Amino acid sequence: MKRRTFLSAAAGLSVSFLAGCALPVIPRRPAPSAAGAHAWIRHHEGRYALYLPRVEMGQNIATAMKQVACAELGAAWDRVNVILPATSDIGPVRATVGSESVRDFAVPLAQACATLRDALAAGRTEGHIDARPYPLEALRAFRADAGAAAGPPALVQGEAIVRGEALYVADVRRPGMVFGRVLRAPASPELAARPLGYDAAAARAEPGFVALVRDPLLRQGRSEGVGIVARTPGALDRIESALAVRWHVDGGFTQATIDAALDLAPRLARGALAKTVRRGCIDRAARWDVDLAIDVPLAAHGAIEPRAAVAEFGSDGRLQLWVGSQDVFYQRDVMARRLGLENDRIVVTGCRVGGAFGGKTICTVELEAAVLARAAARPVKVQWTRAQEFRFGFHRPPSRHRLRARLEDGRLSQWWHAFSSSHILFTNAVVPPWLQHVTDLIGDDGVARGAALPYRAAAQRTEFDLVRLPVLTGPWRGLGAGPNALAIESAIDECARAANADAVAFRIAQIEEPRLARVLQCAAAAAGWGHKPAPAADRRVGRGVACGTYKGTSHAAVVADVEVDASGRLRVTRLVCAHDCGRVINPDQVRAQCEGNLVWGLGMVIADALPVASSRVAADSFADAPIPRIGDVPPMEILLVDAGDAPSGAGETAIVAAAGAIANAVRDATGHRPTRFPVAAGDLRTLPA
Amino acid sequence: MLLNVNGVVAEIPRAWQEESLLSVLREHLGLVGTKYGCGVGVCGACTVHVGGEARRSCLTPVAACAGAPVVTIEGLAGPGGALHPVQAAWLAEAVPQCGYCQAGQIMSTVALLRRNPAPDDAAIDAALAGNLCRCGTHQRIRRAVRRAAGERP
Numbered sequence: 001m002k003r004r005t006f007l008s009a010a011a012g013l014s015v016s017f018l019a020g021c022a023l024p025v026i027p028r029r030p031a032p033s034a035a036g037a038h039a040w041i042r043h044h045e046g047r048y049a050l051y052l053p054r055v056e057m058g059q060n061i062a063t064a065m066k067q068v069a070c071a072e073l074g075a076a077w078d079r080v081n082v083i084l085p086a087t088s089d090i091g092p093v094r095a096t097v098g099s100e101s102v103r104d105f106a107v108p109l110a111q112a113c114a115t116l117r118d119a120l121a122a123g124r125t126e127g128h129i130d131a132r133p134y135p136l137e138a139l140r141a142f143r144a145d146a147g148a149a150a151g152p153p154a155l156v157q158g159e160a161i162v163r164g165e166a167l168y169v170a171d172v173r174r175p176g177m178v179f180g181r182v183l184r185a186p187a188s189p190e191l192a193a194r195p196l197g198y199d200a201a202a203a204r205a206e207p208g209f210v211a212l213v214r215d216p217l218l219r220q221g222r223s224e225g226v227g228i229v230a231r232t233p234g235a236l237d238r239i240e241s242a243l244a245v246r247w248h249v250d251g252g253f254t255q256a257t258i259d260a261a262l263d264l265a266p267r268l269a270r271g272a273l274a275k276t277v278r279r280g281c282i283d284r285a286a287r288w289d290v291d292l293a294i295d296v297p298l299a300a301h302g303a304i305e306p307r308a309a310v311a312e313f314g315s316d317g318r319l320q321l322w323v324g325s326q327d328v329f330y331q332r333d334v335m336a337r338r339l340g341l342e343n344d345r346i347v348v349t350g351c352r353v354g355g356a357f358g359g360k361t362i363c364t365v366e367l368e369a370a371v372l373a374r375a376a377a378r379p380v381k382v383q384w385t386r387a388q389e390f391r392f393g394f395h396r397p398p399s400r401h402r403l404r405a406r407l408e409d410g411r412l413s414q415w416w417h418a419f420s421s422s423h424i425l426f427t428n429a430v431v432p433p434w435l436q437h438v439t440d441l442i443g444d445d446g447v448a449r450g451a452a453l454p455y456r457a458a459a460q461r462t463e464f465d466l467v468r469l470p471v472l473t474g475p476w477r478g479l480g481a482g483p484n485a486l487a488i489e490s491a492i493d494e495c496a497r498a499a500n501a502d503a504v505a506f507r508i509a510q511i512e513e514p515r516l517a518r519v520l521q522c523a524a525a526a527a528g529w530g531h532k533p534a535p536a537a538d539r540r541v542g543r544g545v546a547c548g549t550y551k552g553t554s555h556a557a558v559v560a561d562v563e564v565d566a567s568g569r570l571r572v573t574r575l576v577c578a579h580d581c582g583r584v585i586n587p588d589q590v591r592a593q594c595e596g597n598l599v600w601g602l603g604m605v606i607a608d609a610l611p612v613a614s615s616r617v618a619a620d621s622f623a624d625a626p627i628p629r630i631g632d633v634p635p636m637e638i639l640l641v642d643a644g645d646a647p648s649g650a651g652e653t654a655i656v657a658a659a660g661a662i663a664n665a666v667r668d669a670t671g672h673r674p675t676r677f678p679v680a681a682g683d684l685r686t687l688p689a
Numbered sequence: 690m691l692l693n694v695n696g697v698v699a700e701i702p703r704a705w706q707e708e709s710l711l712s713v714l715r716e717h718l719g720l721v722g723t724k725y726g727c728g729v730g731v732c733g734a735c736t737v738h739v740g741g742e743a744r745r746s747c748l749t750p751v752a753a754c755a756g757a758p759v760v761t762i763e764g765l766a767g768p769g770g771a772l773h774p775v776q777a778a779w780l781a782e783a784v785p786q787c788g789y790c791q792a793g794q795i796m797s798t799v800a801l802l803r804r805n806p807a808p809d810d811a812a813i814d815a816a817l818a819g820n821l822c823r824c825g826t827h828q829r830i831r832r833a834v835r836r837a838a839g840e841r842p
Contacts, residue, residue, distance in 0.1 A: 058787030058824050152783060161788035162776040162795060164722015164762030171721035179716075208704060233716060234708040302823045304726045304734050305789040354724070354789025355823050386727040588783055592829070596786060599825030622731045622821060631814035633827035 029094045029329070032105045034131040037112035039090045041069060043120065048075055051085040053105055055096035055326050057353035057360075059593060059651050062156035064585045068106050071141040072113035082156050086349040087332045095327035095361060097475065098551065099649025102585060106647060110134070110141040136646065142583050144644060152588040157352060169324035169351040170308040174379035177310070178210050180372035181236045181382060182218050182225040185247035187615040189221030189392060190428060190470045192250040198226065202242040208235030212243075213375040217338055217367060220392060221429070221472070222250075227368070229376045252615040253470040258298070261467050262400045262420045273418055275443050277451045277462035282414045283406075290405040290494045295676045296483040299396040299608035300389070300619070301476060302627045305354025307393070308383035309366040311373035319346045319370060324353045326361045334363040335370060358475030359393060362430050390619040394429040395610055396476035397422035397447070397469070399483050403491035405457075410499040412457035412510055417488065420465045421447045427474030436468050450481025450656055453488060454549050455510040471617060477600055478652040481550055482659065486604060486677070489546035489660030493667060503545050503664065504529055513549055515580050519641055520547045520557040522578035526639050527559035533573075539565045540686075541573075542669025546660030553648035554581040555641075558598065560661035561634075564669050568681035572602055572662055575636045577654050582645035591638040593650040598636050601658020603628045605666070606678050690755045694718060695764030701751060710754055711735045711746035714761060722762035722792045726821070733820030736793035737761045743800035762792040765799065775799050778837035786824035794820045798834050807838050 030036055032053065042049045050069050056062045062082050069080050083089070094100070115131040136142055160167055185193035200212055213227030226245055230236045267273060310322040319341060323331050328350035335346050353360060365382050373380040384392070399421035406414040422428065424446030426439035444466055451462050476482075496506035504524045511517045524545065533541045540563065547557035561574040575598045584590050607626045611618040619625040663674045670684050690701045694714065705717045714720045714737070723746055726734030730745040737746045740757035765773040772780070775798050785791050794817060801808055801816040808816065813834050822830070 058785075060786065154780070155783055155785060157788070158780050158783070158785055159772075161785045161791055162762075162772070162779045163766065164720070164792045166721045168721075168724075168789060170715075170725065173716070173719060173721070207707075232705060232708050233712040238707075302821075303787070303789075304724070304732055304821060304823055305787070306725070353787060355787040357823070383725060386729070386732075592783065592786060592826070595828055596825035599827065621727055621729050623729075627821060627823055628825075628827075629814075629821065630817045630827040630830065633825070636828050 029092055032093065032108045034108045034111040034133050036091055036093070037108040038131055040109055041112050041116055043116055046079065048073060048080045050080055050082045051090050052082055053090060053093045053109070054101045055328065055350055055353055056084060056157070057096065057326065057356040059101070060155055060586070060589045061101045063153060063589060064102060065106065065109060066156055067153055067585055068110050068141040069113050071146045072110045072139060073117050077153060084350055084352065086347050087329055088347045092329045095330060097326055097358065097361060099554070099651035099653065102647045103553070103649055106141070106585065107136065107139070110139045114139060141585070142647065152586065167352040168305060168354050169310060169322050170305070170381065170383045172310040172322045172351070172381070174310060174312050177379040177381055178229050178231055178376060179233045179236055180227060180229045180369060180380040181240065182227050182368045183240060183243070183245055184220065184223045184225050184392065185249050186391070187223070187249040188471050188617070189223040190472065191252070191615055192222040194224045194248055195226055196246040196248050198243045198245040200243070202244070203228065203239045206235060206239045206242050208232050209239055210378070211376045213372055215371050215375060217371045220364060227372050227375065229372050229380060249615060255612040258398060258469055258471065258612060261469060262398060264400050264402050264418060264420055267420060267465050268402070268418055273463040273465045274440070275448065275464050275466065277448050277464070278453065278460040280459040280461050282416050282459045282461045286406070288404040289407045289498045290403070290491055292403045292491045292494055292673070293675055294401040294403065294487040294490055296399045296486065297609040297677065298398045298471060298473070298612065299476065300610055300625045301357040301359035301393070301395070302622070302625065303355030303357060303359060306384040306386060306389045307360060307365040308381065309369035310379060310381045311369035312379035313373055313377070317345065321346065321348045321366060321370060322351055323348055323366050324351050324360060325366065326353065326356050331363055331366050334367065338367060339370060357477040358479070361475055362427065364392065386622070387620040390610065390617045390625060394427055394472035394474035395617070396608070397424060397473035401487035403487055405491060405495050407495060407499050410501055412455055412495060413459065415453055415457040415460045417451065417453070417462045418464065419484070419487070420467055421480065422467050422469040422473040423447065424473065424475055424479050427472070428468055429472040429474050433468065440466055446475060446479040449479040450484040450548065450550065454512055454516060455492065455507065456512055471612060478550070478655040481652065482600070482604060482655045485546070485548045485656035486659040486663060489548065489657070490663050490673065493544065493664040494673065507547060513555065515645070516547055516549050516555045519555045519578040519580050522639055522641055523557035523559050523576055526578065526637060527576040529559060533561050536563065539563045540669040542665045542667070544661045544664025544666070544668050546657045546664060548656030550653040550656050551649060554650065554653040556654040556657045558601070558654065558657040558661035560665040562662060562665040562669050564666065564684050566685070566687045568683065568685035570606060570666060570679060570681070570684060572632070572634045574634050575658065577636065577657070578639040578641060579650070579654055580641040580643070581648045581650045581653060582642070583647045584640055584642045585647065587640055590640055590650045594638045594654045595636050597652065597654035598658045599628055599633055600655050601662060602632060604659040604677060605662045605674070606632060609678055690752065692751065692754060693758040694720065695760055706752055708751050709747055710737065710749040710751045710759065713751045714746060720761050720763050724789055724792060726790065732790070733793040733797060734790050736796040736820065738796060738800060743797050762796060765795070773799065775802070775837045778833040781836060782829045782833040784826050784829040784833050786826055790820060790822045794822065794830055798837065801834070802838055808834065
């Protein structure tokens with residue numbers, strides 16, 4: 001007798017598809033719905049299994065989704081077991097990106113759980129039941145008091161983390177497993193490169209040598225790869241040295257190449273930029289009250305877990321693949337296409353991800369592991385070195401912004417924001433040059449994200465150019481919203497100064513969205529905006545504010561306090577953030593996401609930048625691409641505004657306000673407007689150098 | 690050679706004797722709680738104790754550990770699996786986001802509290818400056834260290 005209860009499709013919920021195209025970089029997937037949720041929750045003799053339809057990468061979505069399931073099922077915390085599924089366990093789901101998990105997946109999950117709960121209450125314990133599309137008001141998981149009495153629940157996998165149990169893809173160990181690496185020319189994969197020769201005999205003589213692999217599938221971008229396989233991880237280093245590959249690289253570039261490609265002046269001199277976010281009519285000739293240029297550099301994700309994968313072919317030719325990816329089904333689809341396997345001969349298991357931030361959205365190390373495992377006829381683990389992460393991963397695109405504003409009676413009247421950036425959603429890490437011409441007809445919503453001004457101005461023009469660069473760029477936490485908001489909020493701060501107005505009052509008078517005004521008022525009140533930090537004899541102190549809306553549905557405002565000493569050393573001393581992402585499932589973990597975004601905003605101002613030289617990203621370690629350290633992180637206060645609006649995203653929202661608030665505080669403290677990031681001490685120094 | 694890890698003595702075969710301590714722990718002994726993050730001792734994810742001192746296992750040749758007991762994150766819990774006070778504090782403060790750096794953070798904290806049972810924020814920041822976290826858990830780490838210090842007997 002079948003004991004499991006599966007819930008199956010309900011009618012009446014619309015299923016939509018991602019608009020646009022079927023380019024490989026934006027795979028078609030069904031929108032989450034109660035219909036698709038039938039396999040996510042299963043019941044067996046009083047216990048429940050929750051097959052998490054999202055990737056767990058530190059947003060602790062497993063905990064939030066388990067809370068939804070427990071609240072809706074009326075089940076005790078220990079009756080629900082969360083499973084990170086393989087592609088064989090559930091139907092295809094979208095990539096875990098864009099702060100969509102609670103917004104788009106929590107309701108279908110709750111609907112499936114509510115249907116199961118009612119079915120069990122009616123005495124059904126087997127068979128398939130149509131999941132009912134309960135309206136939001138009818139769902140228990142989204143009531144204001146859901147779970148409030150219980151306090152913050154234990155983090156799913158929290159104890160396993162502090163005990164050091166196997167959770168991440170690189171923790172997977174298989175019988176007979178060996179270790180692989182793919183060597184490439186020390187150049188950006190955007191440049192054609194191939195091996196000219198190598199010492200195979202010396203490599204084979206190294207203890208631990210298993211295989212040398214040449215396969216066209218090891219090409220990344222235009223960079224051919226040479227695969228090596230060894231019995232121990234350390235032997236890979238010795239074999240790489242012994243092999244001593246000599247490379248040929250076509251062409252070359254430097255930082256100056258990138259600067260010239262992004263330079264806005266010649267682009268604006270030629271007329272309108274290619275893509276328009278706001279197309280208002282502005283007077284280009286008259287004098288501007290504010291005219292600001294902001295430069296944001298190339299930057300790494302800096303996840304502490306380098307990309308890794310484990311691949312194993314069965315004797316029947318089936319592929320098992322373990323990944324640390326934001327899109328487990330995309331990995332399966334790429335494997336099928338590239339290796340010529342049917343989908344049902346591939347099982348991809350998504351592991352907990354050790355930080356992704358948009359960086360683990362495409363297929364790189366996964367294909368390397370599969371190709372090496374096929375060639376070596378053994379299970380193979382590949383984990384990129386930190387140097388490979390910088391060299392062959394994609395990064396936050398550099399962008400150049402020019403912002404101009406005109407005021408009338410102390411209000412914005414004309415606004416013109418022009419910028420250039422390389423691609424994000426249509427990343428050059430996946431899209432070949434010829435196809436980029438096609439994608440450029442479509443645009444790039446990632447680059448445009450957060451570019452629309454959230455304030456009223458009679459005439460607004462926001463436009464941008466997409467520039468394919470020789471370095472790889474793509475999604476990075478918040479996509480374009482972080483840099484765009486930093487530029488906008490810097491310029492708005494200058495507008496308030498030009499209007500001789502208070503920075504909070506100036507914004508509130510012109511904000512379009514009442515929820516955004518509310519978080520701004522809330523942050524200002526909590527920070528004691530009216531009482532500026534006390535001046536100090538040996539350092540300059542300042543306070544700044546910024547706010548913004550992410551993806552139209554979540555809102556954040558930040559007040560930052562800074563101090564700057566005579567040598568130009570900047571310290572952020574306090575960050576206060578008010579945040580509205582609608583109905584909150586897990587307040588403590590929404591706060592944790594806010595804290596993370598504040599630290600990322602801090603990083604944007606004090607650290608994030610990748611050096612470019614010799615035709616590549618010229619960083620080999622965190623020493624060359626620093627991220628904020630614990631001593632850089634100030635006390636942070638987070639206020640959650642929950643007025644019962646529909647749940648939206650928290651994973652990226654506060655990044656739209658954090659960097660701007662800090663930059664504006666630097667301006668307040670020093671009189672210097674930061675225009676190039678990260679801020680250099682030399683720009684803030686009052687002592688002679 | 691023999692290696693004492695978490696109180697258990699293991700024979701390290703010749704094929705693994707040229708490896709880093711990190712690689713032996715993870716891939717030969719299956720103690721995967723210690724993480725690879727950078728390979729050059731900059732990020733702290735691979736922190737373990739060797740002879741009672743915090744060490745970067747990615748830079749430590751296993752051959753250099755023959756005479757010194759090694760303790761990893763898996764060896765912190767007490768008899769019967771009771772969490773070490775630092776591990777318990779990490780859960781009480783809900784520190785982990787992705788969690789990948791946290792074993793290293795915890796091992797550095799245990800070493801800190803052994804040297805300085807009541808560290809102030811400056812001492813915490815100094816001791817953990819070499820343990821990077823990208824998720825932004827720093828404020829919770831500070832709270833967890835203070836909580837662990839308070840709970841110490």
